[in-house]
Amino acid sequence: MKKTVFVFSALIIALLILFRLSRYSYLSNDISVELTIGSIAVIFFFVGIYINKKTLHKEKPSHTQIDHKKIEQLGISKREYEVLVYISKGLSNKEIADALFVSESTIKTHVSNLLVKLDAQRRTQAIKKAKELQILGH
Amino acid sequence: MKKTVFVFSALIIALLILFRLSRYSYLSNDISVELTIGSIAVIFFFVGIYINKKTLHKEKPSHTQIDHKKIEQLGISKREYEVLVYISKGLSNKEIADALFVSESTIKTHVSNLLVKLDAQRRTQAIKKAKELQILGH
DNA sequence: TCTGGACTCATACTAAAGTACCAATTTTGT
DNA sequence: ACAAAATTGGTACTTTAGTATGAGTCCAGA
Numbered sequence: 235m236k237k238t239v240f241v242f243s244a245l246i247i248a249l250l251i252l253f254r255l256s257r258y259s260y261l262s263n264d265i266s267v268e269l270t271i272g273s274i275a276v277i278f279f280f281v282g283i284y285i286n287k288k289t290l291h292k293e294k295p296s297h298t299q300i301d302h303k304k305i306e307q308l309g310i311s312k313r314e315y316e317v318l319v320y321i322s323k324g325l326s327n328k329e330i331a332d333a334l335f336v337s338e339s340t341i342k343t344h345v346s347n348l349l350v351k352l353d354a355q356r357r358t359q360a361i362k363k364a365k366e367l368q369i370l371g372h
Numbered sequence: 373m374k375k376t377v378f379v380f381s382a383l384i385i386a387l388l389i390l391f392r393l394s395r396y397s398y399l400s401n402d403i404s405v406e407l408t409i410g411s412i413a414v415i416f417f418f419v420g421i422y423i424n425k426k427t428l429h430k431e432k433p434s435h436t437q438i439d440h441k442k443i444e445q446l447g448i449s450k451r452e453y454e455v456l457v458y459i460s461k462g463l464s465n466k467e468i469a470d471a472l473f474v475s476e477s478t479i480k481t482h483v484s485n486l487l488v489k490l491d492a493q494r495r496t497q498a499i500k501k502a503k504e505l506q507i508l509g510h
Numbered sequence: 511t512c513t514g515g516a517c518t519c520a521t522a523c524t525a526a527a528g529t530a531c532c533a534a535t536t537t538t539g540t
Numbered sequence: 541a542c543a544a545a546a547t548t549g550g551t552a553c554t555t556t557a558g559t560a561t562g563a564g565t566c567c568a569g570a
Contacts, residue, residue, distance in 0.1 A: 275416045282420020311546060324497025327527070339549045346528060356556085357527075358496055359462030365510075372503075372510040449516060464556070477519050484558060494526085495557075 298371035305369050308351045315369075317344040322361045322370050436509040443507050446489045453507075455482040460499045460508050 305315060313334075320330040327345065331338040345357065352367075354360040364370040443453060451472075458468040465483065469476040483495065490505075492498040502508040 274412045278413045278416040279420040282417040282422075284420075313547065321496060322500070324492065324494060324500040326494060336547085337549055339551090340547075342528070343548075346530090349528080354462065355528095356462055356464060358459060358499065361496065361499065362460070362462040451517065465558095466556085474517085475519055477521090478517075480558070481518080484560090487558080493558095 299368070300371060301368040304367050308367075308369075310348065310351055310369075314344050314348050314351070317341060318348055318360065318364060318370065321345070321348075321357050322364065437506070438509060439506040442505050446505075446507075448486065448489055448507075452482050452486050452489070455479060456486055456498065456502060456508065459483070459486075459495050460502065 310318070316334065317330055320333060325333070327338050327341045331341045334341070349355065349357070349360055352360045352363045354363055361370065365372055448456070454472065455468055458471060463471065465476050465479045469479045472479070487493065487495070487498055490498045490501045492501055499508070503510055
């Protein structure tokens, strides 16, 4: 946040300086006018690059965006999705059952349904497919 | 590549137009000069963002780099690593055995050794840990 | 040449995982 | 309020996974 303020301050100062320069320019010759414009173009070009780099850095975790629409399309319920997340974390059925305060039987049912919906034969395959379908973060 | 040519062509045209505008501007009033500079700033700002976005897009695959040093440190052999990759692809021991032309017993041995080396209790947990350790691509 | 590491495989278990079926609640949308 | 979907859970079984142990082969380095 502090950097953003600094960058925008520098931008405004640069603009003011360039305005001054442009004002002087048409009192002298034509070449400096084009130089001014060129400078502005170059400066803002790199400013654009800089700003974008900062923005994309914070977008990185958004690369791990989950496609909620696809979850619906596959008919995966909230509870089933919770189980899927735990599976991808490497938990056993018993551990998931304890985490969700239900019986292992229930988890087995959820897992079985998940495998059908994800068209997988194993939970490891379910993890891979779920990540490919963007319904699980990488 | 075609897009790059198009973008740069558009840039040059924009520059020429702005040069024309600036030439007329100091024949009339001061306000249009600043408008011109502002336009150039805005245009090149977004051009910078656009160019940068294209560049960063091609950096993405480098994010999926595997740490070979860490594989050594954990004492994971080539064969074991091969098995690990297949596990992460969701294959069963039997399927891995067929893919590597060895018996299922052999794969079980490799998997057992892998779980110890990765300090995991299950193959799903091994996948998670391997990805965290950057020895498997996301 | 000898040795340790890597790879292979087998047997015999134990423990998870997964399937199939059924059934009782609970939630939710109309 | 009612039907449909979701959640829960049980039993009984089959199939994978994983452990433990032992052992034979092969290869590169001291």
